[in-house]
Amino acid sequence: MSMAIITYRPIGVIRSGHAHPEKTPIQPLYAKGCQGRAEIFPEYADGLRDLEGFSPVCLLYHFHRSEPMRLIVKPFLQDVERGVFATRAPCRPNPIGLSIVELVGREDHVLHLNGLDVLDGTPLLDIKPFIPCFDRVDNPSGGWTEKIDEETACRRGQRSA
């Protein structure tokens, strides 16, 4: 049962100004001011009721243009090989992306977003509200990322320079 293939259908599509994977910011942190939309298919629009009270929201989406799976990768931020599950690289066994982005507003089945680090045309799988009492984390340990200085992270993260 648990080993069966799992099938999903997109609930909508993400529209952004990012047309090229190699120029797309790697995280919302490096995508400040990048506006875009999540266009939910009309048949799912009822599910958006009351979402407009939340910001940020968590987008789960399919990395539709990711490279084939690799288990060992060099992350964007560092030229050191890491296990793919210790990175956010797209070339994962199941290429699911997670971005926590600002919800600016909703018009019917369209969400207006800010801080969008997602390629234009990306299939959207799910939207979850960020719920402060559930999702706030105290004293996280950031593993290898704690050794990256801010200037390097910013330069490599924006990818537009």
Next chain:
Amino acid sequence: MSMAIITYRPIGVIRSGHAHPEKTPIQPLYAKGCQGRAEIFPEYADGLRDLEGFSPVCLLYHFHRSEPMRLIVKPFLQDVERGVFATRAPCRPNPIGLSIVELVGREDHVLHLNGLDVLDGTPLLDIKPFIPCFDRVDNPSGGWTEKIDEETACRRGQRSA
């Protein structure tokens, strides 16, 4: 392209003490002390390298025993109907769960976890490190959840009383 069916295969299975959906805590916040494991299939074990420096980690998994999709739901915390995307209810169009849990340690392809709010036997889709500089959120707006008092949330969230 983006509208095609998307297929994933589990990368492992989550083992917990939660055998019944109706008694499973609804979030890690209400699952403190609930220990368990993520057993990654050996063919993906190389992808775990360096993950042990991170805690918490984000688990993405398939709600394999969720009820059929409903777009309007009464969330666990409140007897008011909400759009499913404004809740974390499992009966979503794509029943993907997200839990941010403490990583206690790793033994080869087994992760030891704490604060586990996931049913035993749940198929695991992905593991992502929680990266403090990416995932820390300032000043979130919690929508309808901000009106739930802590005692009610705790009582309803633990579900074991």
